[in-house]
Amino acid sequence: MPPFADGLTKASPKGGNVFSLSSKKKRASEKEKPKPLKGILKKPAQQPPQNSPSAEEAKPLSNRERKRQERAKAWAAKIAEREAAEAAASPKKAAGEQMTDIEFLQRKRARQEAGSGGGNANQKKRRKEESFPLLDGAPAPRVFSPNSTSATESNDPGVNPMFLNKGKEKGATGNPGASQNSRADSARAAMPPPPKPVGPPQVHSAQLRRHALELEKSRQKLPIYPHADTLRQCLRDRHVLVMMGETGSGKSTQIGQFLVDEPWRAGRCIAITQPRKVAAVNLARRVAAEMGVRLGEEVGYNVRFDNRSSDKTIIKFLTDGMLLQEMLADPKLKRYSCVVVDEAHERTVGTDLVMGFLRKLVYGERRGSLKVVIMSATMEVKTMARFFEENRGEGVIIPGLMPEASKEESTPEAKEEESTPEFKEESVGSETRPTPPETDKKAKRKKKKKKKNKGGIDTMKLIRSPSPIPERIKTPEPTSAAGFEAERSGGKMFFPYFGTVALLIVPGRQYPVESLHAAAPVQDYIDISFRTVFQIHCTHPMPGDILVFLTGQDEIENLKKTILEHAAALTKEMPQMHVLPLYAALPFAQQNKVFLPAPQKNMRKVILCTNIAETSVTVPGVRYVVDCGKAKLKQFRPKLGLESLLVTPISQSSALQRRGRAGREGPGKCWHLYTEDAFNELAQVTKPEILRTDVSNAILILKARGHDDVVNFDYLSPPKLESLQKALEQLYSLGALGNDGKITPLGKKMAKLPLAPPLARVLLAAADKDMNCLPEVVDVVAALSVDNLLPPPPSEELREQMEEARQRFRRAEGDHIMLLELVRSFDSSGEKLKGWCEAHFVSHYAMKTFIDIRAQLRTYCSSLLSSTTWDSAAAETISPDLAERVLKAFLKGFFHQTARAGPEGRLGEYLTVLGHQNVNVHPASILFGKRKEAIVYHEYVFTTKPFARWCSAVQLDWVAEASPGWVKGEV
DNA sequence: CTCTCCCT
Numbered sequence: 009m010p011p012f013a014d015g016l017t018k019a020s021p022k023g024g025n026v027f028s029l030s031s032k033k034k035r036a037s038e039k040e041k042p043k044p045l046k047g048i049l050k051k052p053a054q055q056p057p058q059n060s061p062s063a064e065e066a067k068p069l070s071n072r073e074r075k076r077q078e079r080a081k082a083w084a085a086k087i088a089e090r091e092a093a094e095a096a097a098s099p100k101k102a103a104g105e106q107m108t109d110i111e112f113l114q115r116k117r118a119r120q121e122a123g124s125g126g127g128n129a130n131q132k133k134r135r136k137e138e139s140f141p142l143l144d145g146a147p148a149p150r151v152f153s154p155n156s157t158s159a160t161e162s163n164d165p166g167v168n169p170m171f172l173n174k175g176k177e178k179g180a181t182g183n184p185g186a187s188q189n190s191r192a193d194s195a196r197a198a199m200p201p202p203p204k205p206v207g208p209p210q211v212h213s214a215q216l217r218r219h220a221l222e223l224e225k226s227r228q229k230l231p232i233y234p235h236a237d238t239l240r241q242c243l244r245d246r247h248v249l250v251m252m253g254e255t256g257s258g259k260s261t262q263i264g265q266f267l268v269d270e271p272w273r274a275g276r277c278i279a280i281t282q283p284r285k286v287a288a289v290n291l292a293r294r295v296a297a298e299m300g301v302r303l304g305e306e307v308g309y310n311v312r313f314d315n316r317s318s319d320k321t322i323i324k325f326l327t328d329g330m331l332l333q334e335m336l337a338d339p340k341l342k343r344y345s346c347v348v349v350d351e352a353h354e355r356t357v358g359t360d361l362v363m364g365f366l367r368k369l370v371y372g373e374r375r376g377s378l379k380v381v382i383m384s385a386t387m388e389v390k391t392m393a394r395f396f397e398e399n400r401g402e403g404v405i406i407p408g409l410m411p412e413a414s415k416e417e418s419t420p421e422a423k424e425e426e427s428t429p430e431f432k433e434e435s436v437g438s439e440t441r442p443t444p445p446e447t448d449k450k451a452k453r454k455k456k457k458k459k460k461n462k463g464g465i466d467t468m469k470l471i472r473s474p475s476p477i478p479e480r481i482k483t484p485e486p487t488s489a490a491g492f493e494a495e496r497s498g499g500k501m502f503f504p505y506f507g508t509v510a511l512l513i514v515p516g517r518q519y520p521v522e523s524l525h526a527a528a529p530v531q532d533y534i535d536i537s538f539r540t541v542f543q544i545h546c547t548h549p550m551p552g553d554i555l556v557f558l559t560g561q562d563e564i565e566n567l568k569k570t571i572l573e574h575a576a577a578l579t580k581e582m583p584q585m586h587v588l589p590l591y592a593a594l595p596f597a598q599q600n601k602v603f604l605p606a607p608q609k610n611m612r613k614v615i616l617c618t619n620i621a622e623t624s625v626t627v628p629g630v631r632y633v634v635d636c637g638k639a640k641l642k643q644f645r646p647k648l649g650l651e652s653l654l655v656t657p658i659s660q661s662s663a664l665q666r667r668g669r670a671g672r673e674g675p676g677k678c679w680h681l682y683t684e685d686a687f688n689e690l691a692q693v694t695k696p697e698i699l700r701t702d703v704s705n706a707i708l709i710l711k712a713r714g715h716d717d718v719v720n721f722d723y724l725s726p727p728k729l730e731s732l733q734k735a736l737e738q739l740y741s742l743g744a745l746g747n748d749g750k751i752t753p754l755g756k757k758m759a760k761l762p763l764a765p766p767l768a769r770v771l772l773a774a775a776d777k778d779m780n781c782l783p784e785v786v787d788v789v790a791a792l793s794v795d796n797l798l799p800p801p802p803s804e805e806l807r808e809q810m811e812e813a814r815q816r817f818r819r820a821e822g823d824h825i826m827l828l829e830l831v832r833s834f835d836s837s838g839e840k841l842k843g844w845c846e847a848h849f850v851s852h853y854a855m856k857t858f859i860d861i862r863a864q865l866r867t868y869c870s871s872l873l874s875s876t877t878w879d880s881a882a883a884e885t886i887s888p889d890l891a892e893r894v895l896k897a898f899l900k901g902f903f904h905q906t907a908r909a910g911p912e913g914r915l916g917e918y919l920t921v922l923g924h925q926n927v928n929v930h931p932a933s934i935l936f937g938k939r940k941e942a943i944v945y946h947e948y949v950f951t952t953k954p955f956a957r958w959c960s961a962v963q964l965d966w967v968a969e970a971s972p973g974w975v976k977g978e979v
Numbered sequence: 980c981t982c983t984c985c986c987t
Binding site: 639 | 981982984986987
């Protein structure tokens with residue numbers, strides 16, 4: 009039994025080659041090269057070759073070009089009209105906003121000119137074409153655009169971009185600064201002088217520009233770069249573009265830059281949403297650098313606690329949750345001309361809601377003035393394209409996108425008994441409600457047959473293959489109405505426009521990744537991860553960092569400790585290990601360490617991460633990936649009305665994503681810590697989050713936006729009726745919805761708070777006159793909102809010390825008041841955060857987050873607070889009376905999470921007031937081992953037993969008092 | 980007698 013089938017052998021530091029991995033080489037470039045893929049991207053014979061510059065230059069005013077110009081004219085007129093109307097409506101709209109645009113364009117042009125030396129004919133042509141819309145979209149210099157309606161000099165040779173290029177070529181040999189051409193000069197003359205900044209900032213921006221020029225080369229090498237024109241054309245012709253861009257295609261960084269000069273932008277911002285904060289921040293950094301601008305100005309980001317965007321910002325990265333929040337204040341997204349939804353395949357609740365709202369806007373109130381781009385790394389684009397089609401009625405036939413063809417990849421839960429019939433592609437759109445189980449079975453049978461059939465798109469092969477660079481992507485003739493052409497049996501297929509959606513598939517750039525699977529099932533994947541890391545480290549050459557996927561913070565920190573202990577034993581000749589954790593609960597500064605190279609030479613980074621690094625975040629330097637095959641996933645059981653986080657096997661597409669992380673910078677290797685059979689048993693894609701979670705927050709957002717019929721809302725995947733009903737009941741019981749099902753004023757306030765509905769309700773209850781404990785409740789709510797505030801003892805020896813240090817926070821009332829005591833103790837100590845936290849065994853990372861959340865909540869609540877101020881409260885001691893008011897406020901949001909004492913003699917056991925479920929006080933709670941009449945708990949978790957975390961003692965009549973009438977009877 | 984992925 010060789011340790012590695014690839015012949016590499018090295019004992020792990022713990023000794024013993026306990027496990028073996030079978031090697032399986034997957035190289036699509038060899039015999040596996042999937043036919044369908046080739047077919048998809050095949051260039052139809054009748055089209056003129058795309059790459060030939062002569063073809064277009066010979067016929068500068070082809071049909072297509074003329075139509076393009078007509079459209080651009082129409083656009084310009086429309087925009088002018090709209091802007092005139094808006095200016096009339098709000099005369100305040102200053103010239104300042106336009107100025108920044110112009111300033112930006114100037115900078116951009118300067119950059120282009122500076123970089124014009126060299127370059128092949130294609131690149132020059134591209135630059136030339138970019139310069140058309142560049143002027144087109146800018147308000148002031150529109151006169152120079154050949155497409156503009158107001159153009160008076162459009163045929164002036166002086167403004168001919170061809171001429172411009174010639175001038176640049178000449179100038180490039182000498183002093184670039186002196187090589188200004190007439191067009192740029194006249195443009196400058198037509199513009200108001202740029203606003204300041206003089207002196208140091210300009211030096212700085214020159215540096216930025218230089219750096220941007222250095223980046224330009226790598227930009228141009230991105231697989232998506234040659235498709236910029238295609239992409240722009242798609243969005244000129246359609247309002248919705250659905251795009252599949254594999255990892256490494258460069259879609260996230262380039263899309264904004266490609267669209268910035270488009271005429272339809274009309275000075276408005278382009279939003280790009282991300283499911284994760286790290287991704288949004290890092291993308292913004294990168295794009296700002298590429299464009300040579302300061303972060304927070306033309307390019308910015310907005311994530312919770314960190315907004316680096318301004319009125320100047322024209323490309324803004326934000327989390328989808330942040331966009332949803334913005335949409336509550338600005339339902340039509342007036343600030344944006346375009347919203348790009350990135351990583352749509354992740355199917356987070358936020359992404360799904362954003363897509364639902366965008367679909368409504370783009371065919372409704374924002375018809376004609378909003379562009380929507382959906383980007384996905386997987387073939388789920390087909391689902392999305394179907395979803396965004398304006399007319400999805402029966403008459404529309406979309407070959408290749410019909411349910412039967414797409415079944416193959418929509419069977420994630422097919423094996424599961426509890427599978428939701430809703431999660432099928434047929435359910436796209438609200439008109440179609442779940443099919444009855446009988447037809448579902450039929451569908452399953454059909455699907456099995458289908459698998460044997462050749463033809464169609466084999467998604468798995470497509471994803472699995474290391475993207476052979478295909479022939480150029482086909483742009484269809486935009487005006488041909490039924491441009492779709494597909495011969496599925498022959499494997500020939502391309503995706504152009506159909507109906508109202510443009511669909512584009514861009515290959516990624518991915519080096520081959522050798523994939524190894526465990527030969528036998530792995531029991532303890534932490535231990536095996538540990539051994540694998542050392543094996544890799546000892547047998548694989550430098551450079552090449554290791555990325556290990558685990559399920560949570562706890563595992564990560566434990567493994568880090570173990571690795572560090574053993575790393576000390578490595579001989580001096582061996583490269584050292586630089587172990588870095590990466591999970592969302594880490595503070596920013598800590599997270600960013602993984603993006604830096606190791607601090608010393610001959611040092612290997614070992615990054616231990618959760619699925620935060622599975623998509624979007626790319627850790628540089630990684631060549632080796634270890635995939636434990638598990639992830640923590642939320643599961644909602646509507647019957648019990650509770651959510652639990654369970655370690656579950658990942659899906660095949662997740663596994664492939666993880667594997668792909670090894671091949672970003674060169675050929676890589678991935679160790680999957682499960683057998684190949686186990687891989688084949690995995691669901692193909694992860695179930696969308698909206699089907700796995702408590703949707704009450706989502707429903708509240710829907711209601712707040714005026715979508716009252718939440719059952720028939722246009723979901724990509726409609727949640728179970730049971731889940732919707734549960735959410736509606738909860739919101740109703742909290743008073744967020746009225747008897748008519750419409751949102752109440754209270755509900756509107758709740759929706760605006762960055763909290764789950766019950767917590768939001770508590771906060772608002774605390775502001776009531778009879779409660780009058782808002783500062784205290786804000787503290788407790790903020791403390792409950794952070795993860796891992798009170799970590800377990802670092803070692804058994806320290807347990808006693810830890811308990812002693814925390815002793816002073818103890819309160820008989822329970823955990824809520826204990827948290828308040830903790831916060832008060834911290835506030836009044838006057839000590840430095842870190843020192844205080846270490847002395848009291850409180851996570852100082854979590855405490856930092858707590859401070860941020862509290863500050864945010866205080867801002868939100870400042871209007872609710874009348875007489876008291878936030879700080880004055882800190883000095884007071886927490887009287888029993890105050891504690892009682894705090895708990896009563898909590899009951900206003902948590903009356904449904906209460907339990908009464910269970911059978912006599914069983915100390916920690918309680919029965920939930922609603923549903924009479926058995927729960928146990930969590931051992932980490934102050935109330936553990938104590939018997940109280942009733943408890944209110946913040947969270948229910950199911951691990952070894954059903955546990956109630958964060959418990960406080962309450963009286964049953966408080967519960968009845970806090971509950972709405974229809975619940976009261978149960979108490 | 981045990982501790983949760985991401986997001987507002």
